[in-house]
Amino acid sequence: MELVKQSKLLKVIIMSKGYERIKSCIDCIRKKTDFKPEVALVLGSGLGEYGNNLEIEAEINYKDLPDFPVSTVSGHEGKFLFAYIEKVPVVIMKGRVHYYEGYSMEDVVLPIRIMGLLGAEILILTNAAGGVNLSFKPGDFCVITDHISLAIPNPLRGENLTELGPRFPDMSNLYDRKLREEISKVGKELGIPLKEGVYMQCMGPSYETPAEIRALRNLGVDAVGMSTVCEAIAAGHMGMRVSGISCITNMAAGILEQPLNHEEVQEVANRVKKSFEKLITEIIKKTTEAK
Secondary structure, three states: OHHHHHHHHHHHHHHHHHHHHHHHHHHHHHOOOOOOOOEEEEEOOOOHHHHHHOEEEEEEEHHHOOOOOOOOOOOOOOEEEEEEEOOEEEEEEEOOOOHHHOOOHHHHHHHHHHHHHOOOOEEEEEEEEEEOOOOOOOOOEEEEEEEEOOOOOOOOOOOOOOOOOOOOOOOOOOEOHHHHHHHHHHHHHHOOOEEEEEEEEOOOOOOOOHHHHHHHHHHOOOEEEOOOHHHHHHHHHHOOEEEEEEEEEEEOOOOOOOOOOHHHHHHHHHHHHHHHHHHHHHHHHHHHHHO
């Protein structure tokens, strides 16, 4: 009986380690700002300039937080911005970290969990993605309706952090239907055409092969990238309302007769950034009004 008690106690200690790590980062942030966000926004590859012209209340570099992963990818600056967008308090992740950089899934979703515990109830995920759907073209925006996560480890693997959510969270409405409806309305009001589709996160950092893309299309995938899905799962586990928008920066491998490169991703993202900024600003305004 005593061994059983010790075993249960050990499980509680192991389970709480992850939460203590999150809490230590939050305590560090709270020493610098008491800003309470309503919305969390993650800026994808090539979209980082969105935060340059905002009313910034506080700015915290990832490197200043204890045991916090730091992005190593061009176009991902590496800081939290606390700002007002249309009078809505928002925490912005300017630069994400990726699984392909060598970090664990716990590291990759740490920022999402921090933003949720800081108070954000809505999460808007953005990314640069490859178009798998043949009707897509570079420069399109795709609202994510669902995802496929079969190519990456689940971020909830291991001992469940009961402080954050249940052991077996439901994912049937992960990309919140009402948020998607609001985003669709915003796109129509602004005259910005929006596609819809299923997104798949692959491990990277190499791009997918033409054969892999053909297989993904047969699975029902419309856009593919190297982020977002794990973040959405972690946020859904916490009870956050999640939405995702992909900027289609290139057609996936084998569709066009040209090699893929990261410069193309950034070039297309730069070309559409004004439309993206208008879209995100209005989405934040409208979704918080409607909640």
